[in-house]
Amino acid sequence: MGSNWCHFCCSQHEGDLDCPGALDATGTERHGWRVTVQTPHGMEAYGVLIAECGSRFRARILTFPNVLWLAPGLQGTMKFIGASPGEVEDKAAHFIKAHCRRRGFRLCDEPVMAWNDPLPAFQPDHTVQRIKGPQVIRKIAFTPIRYGPFKPEFRAGTGNVSETGLFIITNSPTDAGSRRN
Numbered sequence: 001m002g003s004n005w006c007h008f009c010c011s012q013h014e015g016d017l018d019c020p021g022a023l024d025a026t027g028t029e030r031h032g033w034r035v036t037v038q039t040p041h042g043m044e045a046y047g048v049l050i051a052e053c054g055s056r057f058r059a060r061i062l063t064f065p066n067v068l069w070l071a072p073g074l075q076g077t078m079k080f081i082g083a084s085p086g087e088v089e090d091k092a093a094h095f096i097k098a099h100c101r102r103r104g105f106r107l108c109d110e111p112v113m114a115w116n117d118p119l120p121a122f123q124p125d126h127t128v129q130r131i132k133g134p135q136v137i138r139k140i141a142f143t144p145i146r147y148g149p150f151k152p153e154f155r156a157g158t159g160n161v162s163e164t165g166l167f168i169i170t171n172s173p174t175d176a177g178s179r180r181n
Contacts, residue, residue: 010076011058020056023079027052032059032085033093036144036157038106045142045157045169048092050085057081059088061096064142064169065159108144142169 005012009023034047045064050057059080061069071078080091100107139161145168146152156170 005071005074005078007074009079009081010071010074011079011081013081020053020081023053023058023081025051025058026054029060032089033096034064035093035096036108036142037100038108039103043108043142043144046096048089048096050089053081056083057085057088059092061092064157065167 029051032048032050049060068077082088159167
């Protein structure tokens with residue numbers, strides 16, 4: 001794989017003739033591999049989004065809750081391409097691990113390969129009811145947590161916090177209006 005990022009497709013490949021072209025998703029983008037990382041500025045959560053792109057797959061990296069990583073020196077999000085979801089997930093996870101090693105960041109939890117998990121598609125939820133009143137300042141802060149109705153068996157993390165509440169990132173969401181202790 002080439003070391004330079006392509007200005008057109010924002011992936012790495014050998015030469016101009018190998019450029020796959022626009023890597024627009026033709027399927028639903030889903031969450032894949034994810035890990036919590038200790039940085040000099042605190043805890044962060046990194047993850048991989050995977051989508052079908054015609055006859056191949058692409059992966060993109062994000063810092064939770066919603067910051068996509070840009071290809072170095074370019075305006076587009078970095079993309080990893082391959083023939084299967086597992087292949088692109090592995091490429092993106094390898095890039096994240098190398099990034100953390102170069103910067104001296106520490107992986108804090110067991111990385112999870114999630115492509116085969118029954119996760120919902122990554123889509124913004126426009127049905128959430130917003131609380132009326134003055135805007136509150138939200139601080140983006142990821143802290144790993146465990147929760148559950150009888151014992152802390154579900155893994156999750158905070159996405160942001162404020163004086164009025166917090167956003168939880170989880171693979172085990174509850175139905176609207178239900179409670180988990």
